[in-house]
Amino acid sequence: MSATRRSVMRGMALSGLAVGGANLLAACGGDEGGAASGAGASVKFGINEAEGTGAAYDRLKAIGEAYAKESGTKVALNAVDHNTFQESINTYLQGTPDDVFTWFAGFRMSQFAENGLITDLSEEWPIDGLGDSFKQAATASDGKQYFVPISYYPWAVFYRKSVFEKNGWTAPTTNDDFMALMDDMQGKGVTPFAFGDKDGWPAMGTFDILNMRLNGFDFHMSLMAGDEAWDGDEVKGVFDTWRKLLPYHQEDPLGRTWQEAATSMGKGECGMYLLGTFVVDALGENGEDLDFFTFPELDSSIGSDALDAPIDGFCVAAAGKNQEAGKAMAKWLGSAAAADAGNNNADAPFIAANDGASTSTYSDLQKKSAEVVGAAANIAQFMDRDTNADFANTVMIPSIQAFLKDPDDIDGVTSSIQEQANSIFG
Structure with missing residues (x-):
């Protein structure tokens, strides 16, 4: 599975999280119940960027706000610095995590699936605009999908x-x-x-x-x-x-x-x-x-x-309180609308995984990145994601x-x- 997943970009051209302290988790807010989406629904959204840290935080915040506006769902943002997120993810997922959280394709996504820490999203696939290669990147060792890609970078x-x-x-x-x-x-x-x-x-x-x-x-x-x-x-x-x-x-x-x-x-x-x-x-x-x-x-x-060329995206925590609302948001996060919300609201746009996303704002750097990754014969996800x-x-x-x-x-x-x-x- 590793080799095929990491050949994902061939032929493609443009086409927290809190853990360390219960106080961070308590700050998430949000209700414990609610509908899958729409008025009355709520979802906790954990992101791996601290408030005010720059374009990455701005992108994720804009994406959460866009979903709230489009779906009518209340989105409670929990922003935690990147290193705390990386170091504390296991404790976080085994505690009282947010419903949806930022994560990555690769071995560690599959490892969380095997350990029952993230939710099966197979029913949310296929997602329009995400091809088979990205579906492979979202697939764990049991053949099911547990991840929704939004972007990648070399x-x-x-x-x-x-x-x-x-x-x-x-x-x-x-x-x-x-x-x-x-x-x-x-x-x-x-x-x-x-x-x-x-x-x-x-x-x-x-x-x-x-x-x-x-x-x-x-x-x-x-x-x-x-x-x-x-x-x-x-x-x-x-x-x-x-x-x-x-x-x-x-x-x-x-x-x-x-x-x-x-x-x-x-x-x-x-x-x-x-x-x-x-x-x-x-x-x-x-x-x-x-x-x-x-x-x-x-x-x-x-x-x-x-x-x-790591692929970034989102998972739903198995211990999250709002499973249906989390899955509904996760599917939307794979859409072109989600990618466009991120690209249109940050100074350093990313390269969208969804082939329906707009490329009108792409810089020369983004265009070259897409071309280089598309020309690569083999793609790895980075050591701390691949092992x-x-x-x-x-x-x-x-x-x-x-x-x-x-x-x-x-x-x-x-x-x-x-x-x-x-x-x-x-």
């Missing part, structure tokens, strides 16, 4: 066009060009790569792309599933390649958030940044100056046709951070990962 190497033009730099197409570009940047006093991993998850994207470039997509997905050895030569080779690239990155990444790293690129202190297109949220006026290229191939036998949640959070975050502190201890890091993988995957 991870790539971003840069400011004006900085490249000023210095006579062009996007590299080969590894030799890539290395020469980084050497030239350093020679001109520019740090090639902005880099921040204070939050733990951003550096996972670097591991993902290096592993897919060196060992291929199939190996990467098998590794995420626990079916390959973390202390084998393949993974050691990934860390060794990463070790050689670290001198081209900002130093002390564990003391820097991804937003702070993005600001460094925005100021021209760094030339590039490997991240998702949400990097634009941190760049303000420099967002229109942004362009990107996919990470070049490192092995000609592997190529460069795989990338991370076991405990493994991603309790093993890989500290292990990658340990590597970044001491990149010469590759044997120690990989041995530790494998030992812990044995206990989690069996």
Whole structure:
């Protein structure tokens, strides 16, 4: 299922959540009863962005307001910062969760389904405008759908066009060009790569792309599933390649958030940044100056046709009080109207999953993103979505951070990962 789900975009071109404290959950509001939708109905909507944090919060708030206006349903918004959402999702779903909440396609969606934490949405499918590939992305291991996609975005190497033009730099197409570009940047006093991993998850994207470039997509997905050895030569080779690239990155990444790293690129202190297109949220006026290229191939036998392109969307919590209202809202969230509400009410629009959504407001960056993802042969969802949640959070975050502190201890890091993988995957 993993391979087919992650080939979702081929051929496509444009076409919290509270947990940490009961006080956050209590602030959700909303009634415990009510009709499925319409006057008198109510639904609690949990989102993974804190109030006032920028375009991502604005999008989700606008989407919730649009549904309330269109359906007559009372929507109680519960906004929680992204990291708290990520770290507390299991506790949240096992407690008193909101009815509908933001989540992602991938292994962890399926894992929640297997554990009975999210609601079967099979009756809500098909959803007009979402094709078979997105239905596959919404499907868990039991063959049922538990997720409604709304958008997607690629991870790539971003840069400011004006900085490249000023210095006579062009996007590299080969590894030799890539290395020469980084050497030239350093020679001109520019740090090639902005880099921040204070939050733990951003550096996972670097591991993902290096592993897919060196060992291929199939190996990467098998590794995420626990079916390959973390202390084998393949993974050691990934860390060794990463070790050689670290001198081209900002130093002390564990003391820097991804937003702070993005600001460094925005100021021209760094030339590039490997991240998702949400990097634009941190760049303000420099967002229109942004362009990107996919990470070049490192092995000609592997190529460069795989990338991370996570799909965002929504699930209904099995422990939510208003199941019918939650399912009604979830189906609407997959519509073109929901995507348009998000795109029309934020400074940094996303790429809609629904092929009926308007593209009239799409920027050049959005158009290019859709084209690049559509041309990819294989799509991964990102490490913390493609593997076991405990493994991603309790093993890989500290292990990658340990590597970044001491990149010469590759044997120690990989041995530790494998030992812990044995206990989690069996």
